[in-house]
Amino acid sequence: MNIPSLKNSVSPEEWQLRVDLAACYRLIAAYGWSDLVFTHVSARVPGTDHHFLINPYGLMFDEITASSLIKIDLHCNKLSESAFPVNPAGFTIHGCIHEVREDAGCVLHTHTRAGIAVSAQKCGVLPLSQQSTFVLNSLAYHDYEGVALHEGEKPRLQADLGNANYLMLRNHGLLTVGRTIPDAFLHMYTFENTCRIQIDAQAGGELHHIQKPVIDLNATIMKVATAGQGSALTWPALLRKLDRMDESYKT
Secondary structure, three states: OOOOOOOOOOOHHHHHHHHHHHHHHHHHOOOOOOOOOOEEEEEEEEOOOOEEOOOOOOOHHHOOOOOEEEEEEOOOOOOOOOOOOOHHHHHHHHHHHHHHHOOOOOEEEEEEEEHHHEEEEEEEOOOOHHHHHHHHOEEEEEEEOOOOOOOOHHHHHHHHHHOEEEEEEEOEEEEEEOOHHHHHHHHHHHHHHHHHHHHHHHOOOOOOOOOOOHHHHHHHHHHOOOOOOOOHHHHHHHHHHHHHHHHHOOO
């Protein structure tokens, strides 16, 4: 692909957002969470125009670069030139969340094997691991209504999510909301591992559940565990990991 660089055509703030979002897509591919060209990560562009960046429909996640990301409005209209389309169905979920959650700087959605497996279980997320305690403190569920094409589903999805940062889409997959791209990624890393651990644990013997007082205690423990930095502690290390693999996401 030969996609011209946008580095000198957008604001420094937008360019940094593009680099971080491209990095997020590459990390999703590196960790095996991608689903060919499907699913999305969207990020709000700084400013008051309610513009967003999203992936060009048709590129694999390990192909995405800062300049290939497409700027769209809240109705999924393209605002930047691209030879690739945008998948309107893919933005149905993202757009309605951005619409009602001003804190949603980034919305990340996956179709992983473990995530879908747990989403299909009536019990949902069980308190089986330390990772699960972080998820359970901010978890919501939304029932499956078919491929996300229907405008009528939006208010139900918005109501089900509420103020939660983790959303289990029943029979569908996982979704996280973050103030920043690193926040949404760290949430998904925790959510995905929660589901993998649960599926593995259920293949063994009798399960031991973590008690609710401990879950409640862990609601604020992440800040302590990351020396008050949250995702800012892990993101630079993740970028260094990407740089060792392939720095082309920055172009």
